[in-house]
Amino acid sequence: MPGTELTYCIRDLDVETRLRCNKCDSLICYRCLVQTVVGSRCPECADVRRLPVFAVDLTSYVKSLAFGVVTSISLGALWGLLFGHLVGIPFLPLLTIIAIGYIIGEGISIVVNRRRGTYLRYIAALFMGMSYVVAGFVNGLVFAMTFPDLFFLLCLGIGMLVAADRVK
Template sequence: MGARCPDCAQTRRLPTIELDASTYARAVGSGVVLAGITGVVWGLIFFDLFRLPFLPWVTAIGIGYLIGEGISTSVNRKRGRHLQYIAGAGMGLSYLIAGLVSQGAFVYGFQSLFFLMVLGIGVFVAAGRLG
């Protein structure tokens, strides 16, 4: 039973990180759909969020969590670096869609360094769900 050569051992990757084309297709599809839905909702309520302190920042982080968790669920909790890239891109796409719905999201977002930092945290949270 001891040590075996790599040919005899029949080593294979963990099923959690073994990804195929259909997994990537599901991840991209769910990422685009979630980014579209959250982006439209975020754009519609963008300025209403400023009525309560810290709510815009919590919303950005929450959207990152939602996108990351949605992609994770759609690929059956698989993990991998490429899935993290898809989740981060989904968060960026969500902000772009929010900016198209509400032009003020771009104006405010790019002028506030803190808001850009919170967007980065949202991307980190989205990617962290798949890492």
């Protein structure tokens, strides 16, 4: 049949193909193909980059760690000092945990220019947990009253999720 000559991918020479890059018109196979918004392209023409929001560099991690240490120590100390007063008001200690998680997560998000990343989530959750430990060291009553309480530990987990969700 005329016009049915065998064509091969320019990268994988043993793969037969009729697919072409829609930019440079070179032959590409299904292994080399990069699907873009405008169609199938070869790897050179695709120009695949990560979105800037998800490109977290080392300085952003250092900033988030520094902010997390300072914030978790200060909020944990404040939480420990006020814990005796908060215990008497129903549900206020639990709402305090969620508020601390929100403050830590949102603060980290602001410090890193609203960038998002998996490790930033881990950092935010870690420092939420660290604020609980600091509160326990400032006031031993925190550990004595909250550690055996499963509902409190569930709220601590929710606080960690809130912190992590702010940088998700």
